[in-house]
Amino acid sequence: MxxxxxxxxxxxxxxxxxxxxxxxxxxxxxxxxxxxxxxxxxxxxxxxxxxxxxxxxxxxxxxxxxxxxxxxxxxxxxxxGMYSAFDGAAPLLRGLPAGSWALVTSNYEHRVRGRFSRTGLPLPEVIVDAAGVSEGKPSPVPYLLAAERLGAAPGNCLVVEDAPSGVEAGLRAGMTVWGVNTPLPVEGVHRHFASLREAAPSILAYATAQSIVN
Missing domain, CATH: 1.10.150 (DNA polymerase; domain 1)
Known part of the structure; x- marks a missing residue:
């Protein structure tokens, strides 16, 4: 749990x-x-x-x-093709509590699994892909579905994005949105980090510092 x-x-x-x-x-x-x-x-x-x-x-x-x-x-x-994970991705994902994170992609799950296998990244229990929703980003539907499948309230969710359409989707879902891997902030983000590696400590803190006992 x-x-x-x-x-x-x-x-x-x-x-x-x-x-x-x-x-x-x-x-x-x-x-x-x-x-x-x-x-x-x-x-x-x-x-x-x-x-x-x-x-x-x-x-x-x-x-x-x-x-x-x-x-x-x-x-x-x-x-x-040749793929690489962004610096810091692997330790970040391995450090997150089980059941506390999900992937929300405009691609398809089989490709995500293939890319994660190629790069050695761990996979979460919840993956929301293009086939699983009737509306893609910038609609809030993909992020709201991920929250629902995790059993999370939107207000307790942090969205990590690099693209304007994804940022808009997270904001419309009523979630906190942080931007990564862009030199300048995408409009609307609550925090901006030039790289995923720079953001990783804060992301881990968000997921772990709020730990509660059920």
Missing amino acids: NTSAGYVLFDVDGTLIDALDNQRRVWAAWAARHHLDPAEVYRVALRTRPSETFAAVAPALDPAQCLAEFHALEDEDVRS
Whole structure:
């Protein structure tokens, strides 16, 4: 049973896993298949979900086929691409109390598991992925579902994010939101850290200093 009053909900890509180059390569490969400008496609992809990206950059293409192609490229990248965890991620996750943390990702659980296996990161009991929600970030739905599955009140949850859409999702869920791995604060965050390693002591303190006896 979890005895922590503080729960931590982590975004994955850009927060725990450094997948920026991988995402850029996957989008470039997809763009090349359709003779599109990779730089422009990636610029759009950075601020939209894949289905919205396809609609914006290739409205004449079948979105279902585009998504199938993109998923296949992502799956291949999980198998063969090079991944690394951000500095400090492994000891941070291993130091959190069991049942006190979750992953909330716009990706799919099988890819998250593959990337965590490749980088040696531990997995939590709760993973909320794109397949598990009807609305993705910046909707608060993914973070609210993670809190519900942990048995946590939103006000007792800390969201750790790097992207504006994730920050907005956490704020709309009524949670504390800390930003990491960006040189400047994302608008709205309650605290900003230039790196995950810098944030790790404060994240651990949030999850452990509020320990209670049930």
